[in-house]
Amino acid sequence: xxxxxxxxLRVGGTxxxxxxxxxxxxxxxxxxxxxxxxxxxxDVHKYQLLVFPGGFxxxxxxxxxxxWGKRVVSKIRRDLERFIESGRLVMGICNGFQVLVxxxxxxxxxxxxSETPKAVLxxxxxxxxxxxxxxxxxxxxSTPFTSKIPVGEVLKIPVGHGEGRFIVESEELxxxxxxxxxxxxxxxxxxxKAAEGAYPFNPNGSEYDIAAICNKEGNVMGMMPHPERAFFxxxxxxxxxxxGAGDGRRIFESIIEHIEGL
Amino acid sequence: xxxxxxxxxxxxxxxxxxxxxVAAKALRDLxxxxxxVRVGKTYTIKxxxxxxxxxxxxxxxxxxxxxxxxxKDDFKVEVLGFEGRSG
Numbered sequence: 001x002x003x004x005x006x007x008x009l010r011v012g013g014t015x016x017x018x019x020x021x022x023x024x025x026x027x028x029x030x031x032x033x034x035x036x037x038x039x040x041x042x043d044v045h046k047y048q049l050l051v052f053p054g055g056f057x058x059x060x061x062x063x064x065x066x067x068w069g070k071r072v073v074s075k076i077r078r079d080l081e082r083f084i085e086s087g088r089l090v091m092g093i094c095n096g097f098q099v100l101v102x103x104x105x106x107x108x109x110x111x112x113x114s115e116t117p118k119a120v121l122x123x124x125x126x127x128x129x130x131x132x133x134x135x136x137x138x139x140x141x142s143t144p145f146t147s148k149i150p151v152g153e154v155l156k157i158p159v160g161h162g163e164g165r166f167i168v169e170s171e172e173l174x175x176x177x178x179x180x181x182x183x184x185x186x187x188x189x190x191x192x193k194a195a196e197g198a199y200p201f202n203p204n205g206s207e208y209d210i211a212a213i214c215n216k217e218g219n220v221m222g223m224m225p226h227p228e229r230a231f232f233x234x235x236x237x238x239x240x241x242x243x244g245a246g247d248g249r250r251i252f253e254s255i256i257e258h259i260e261g262l
Numbered sequence: 263x264x265x266x267x268x269x270x271x272x273x274x275x276x277x278x279x280x281x282x283x284v285a286a287k288a289l290r291d292l293x294x295x296x297x298x299v300r301v302g303k304t305y306t307i308k309x310x311x312x313x314x315x316x317x318x319x320x321x322x323x324x325x326x327x328x329x330x331x332x333x334k335d336d337f338k339v340e341v342l343g344f345e346g347r348s349g
Contacts, residue, residue: 125280
């Protein structure tokens with residue numbers, strides 16, 4: 001077992017928390033799944049990685065991720081600020097990405113959180129729930145979440161969401177995200193070229209085909225696709241036998257390499 | 263006093279509304295001459311406040327902090343009435 005520890009938070013309506021635990025433990029990382037209501041003040045500092053999993057937290061009432069996002073702000077904001085500022089990793093997957101956006105942790109502000117959200121994951125432009133495999137082009141291979149994935153490499157990882165259309169409050173912010181290399185994955189064609197909005201390769205109509213972004217420091221990342229659903233070879237499309245791994249594994253391997261060094 | 267306040271959260275003008283477009287199409291299929299539909303949410307909130315302007319200010323703050331997302335939503339609030347003293 002590794003020295004570092006991970007915490008997967010859950011609340012009513014989260015899913016794939018156990019899959020994330022299985023993925024991390026398969027790579028030797030001790031992982032607790034903890035209900036946010038059980039989290040005492042200071043508890044997060046026992047961990048080097050905090051994961052907000054997917055699902056439909058609080059029934060997705062108000063907006064997807066909004067209720068949990070605001071509860072994060074009212075309950076654990078100070079702890080989480082310290083956690084983020086110390087360089088530890090926070091990851092949001094699917095609904096977890098929506099939570100990080102609604103809480104203001106992504107794209108983030110001058111501190112760890114912006115006072116109001118600067119982006120939103122809006123209804124898919126198809127007006128449907130999109131459950132499909134996507135091709136993700138790695139745009140920045142030097143974050144703690146992508147260090148084992150060269151820029152330009154394409155991962156096959158599935159999405160499952162109704163609200164994944166990433167839009168930001170202004171053109172300037174979009175330009176800033178691109179310029180600062182904070183778009184970590186874009187939806188792509190099988191060839192690896194950006195989808196440029198083409199459906200279904202860009203499954204939700206996200207601006208600039210954005211599938212994942214990180215904060216300024218690179219230690220908070222949110223992504224709509226589910227890497228834990230493409231961890232083992234047998235979960236992946238075109239499964240050919242017991243050998244091999246799913247592409248999502250590369251993200252978890254990157255994370256673990258980083259946090260073992262913290 | 264307990265005030266009843268209506269908070270309406272709607273997509274910003276011109277903001278793409280897939281749910282509205284689907285509803286518009288379904289209404290046209292039923293024979294209605296619908297040009298467009300925009301979908302929003304209405305929250306009817308009972309809030310304790312000293313007077314109507316305090317109730318309105320509280321509801322606006324609720325919209326800012328939870329009920330709307332400024333990237334895509336506009337909101338407006340309206341005080342509908344009050345119910346007398348609380349507890």
